[in-house]
Amino acid sequence: MKRTLRIAVVGAGLIGRQHARRVLGRPRLELRYVVDPFADPADVPAGPDTVLVADLGQALGDVDGVVLATPNAAHREGALAAVAAGVPVLVEKPIADTLEAAEEIVTAAETSGVPVLVGHHRRYSPLLARAVEIIGSGAIGDPVAVMGSALFRKPDDYFEAAPWRTESGGGPILINLVHDVDALRALCGEIVRVQAVAGSAARALAVEDTAALTLSFANGALGTFIVSDAAASARSWEQTSRENPGYDTAEDEDCYHVAGTRGSLSVPTLRLRTYPGEVSWSERSVVTTVTAPRQDPLDLQLEHFEHVLRGETAPRVRAREGLQSLRVVHAVAQSARTGLPVSVPTDLPAARSAAAARFVQRTGVDDHVVNP
Known part of the structure; x- marks a missing residue:
């Protein structure tokens, strides 16, 4: 019989409470602590032995794992404290608020060997996993063009509840885009160059409400992406994937x-277009819809974290992956400010996917582009 693992959830806000409820729902996990100096005990999910404490240091000596769901600026302090205590930690996305803080976390994790996972939960979605598998199989050939969107309308009270969201750093580039950047990296490999333009015409706040970007991938593909939290549209992962019942859904969007040399794939409907014969706009193509189970990726992420804690698997989204997605988002923000293209450095392996491996084989180019 596997022993029950004791978990501390740090931060009792919206996402922290979601994590806490999921810990309570797993039979071999115990929600031992909820850490939040400002939490109302009546609002905190708790089991019969859960203790509410004000400081993470009060919990670290008595837990097997930490789920860090504090505001972004507090990720560095919490993650470094857990690593120093030898306790594996799942850090909510983004890994940190600055690149310097993220690099500190990466260095601490890799030097100590203590597992640090980053909460890019879409990586656990069966829909995204199936899409990655299809592209990696070569079904659409080599990716050449990528189009993406994160279009949704945040209500006014979203900003009234947290006025910091109306200031620099509170717009969809730094709050929302990191999810999509991480998903696109999983689908198509590393993003090595970005250019962006941002505007605030819809709300006239000090922060952007809409941004449009171009993306260059290491495997030669090019992409476009548009993000807006003022757009009355449903073309966002939250509303098309149907994985979160808290959002309106658009199952046909x-x-x-992702378009390749032999076909294309739309996500998350998983509509796959291929050519049985010659690939040409004048030849007949075949469209099929690939099936994938619909499961809550936050549940699957916590299940994976439990396996990591038991030493049964390595982290799927390690700290360095979280750093790389943050680098891309910061490059987008920099480009939006300056109007100039920005290269994205990376220290991850070049051939991150079967698609990248085929690109190397086809072109003979084996140097992972860092400064194109």
Whole structure:
């Protein structure tokens, strides 16, 4: 019989409470602590032995794992404290608020060997996993063009509840885009160059409400992406994937489209277009819809974290992956400010996918582009 693992959830806000409820729902996990100096005990999910404490240091000596769901600026402090205590930690996305803080976390994790996972939960979605598998199989050939969107309308009270969201750093580039950047990296490999333009015409706040970007991938593909939290549209992962019942859904819409040399794939509907004969716009193509189970990726992420805690698997989204997605988002923000293209450095392996491996084989180019 596997022993029950004791978990501390740090931060009792919206996402922290979601994590806490999921810990309570797993039979071999115990929600031992909820850490939040400002939490109302009446609002905190708790089991019979859960203790509410004000400081993570009060919990670290008595837990097997930490789920860090504090505001972004507090991720560095919490993650470094857990690593120093030898306790594996799942850090909510983004890994940190600055690149310097993220690099500190990466260094601490890799030096100590203590597992640090980043909560890019879409990586656990069966829909995204199936799309990655299809593209990696070569079914659409080599990816050449990518289109994506994160279009949704945030209500006014979203900003009234947290006025910091109306200031620099509170717009959809830094709050929402990191999810999509991480998903596109999983689908098509590393993003090595970005250019962006942002505007605030819809709300006239000090922060952007809409941004449009161009993306260059290491495997040669090019992409476009548009994000807006003022758009009355459903072309976002949240509303097309139907994985979160808290959002209105549009099951016939897609938010990503990847076109390759032999076909294309729309995500998350998983509509796959291929050519049985010659690939040409004048030849007949075949469209099929690939099936994939619909499961809550936050549940699957916590299940994976439990396996990591038991030493049964390595982290799927390790700290360095979280750093790389943050680098891309910061490059987008920099480009939007300056109007100039920005290269994205990376220290991850070049051949991250079967598609990238085929690109190397076809072109003979084996140097992972860092500064194109």
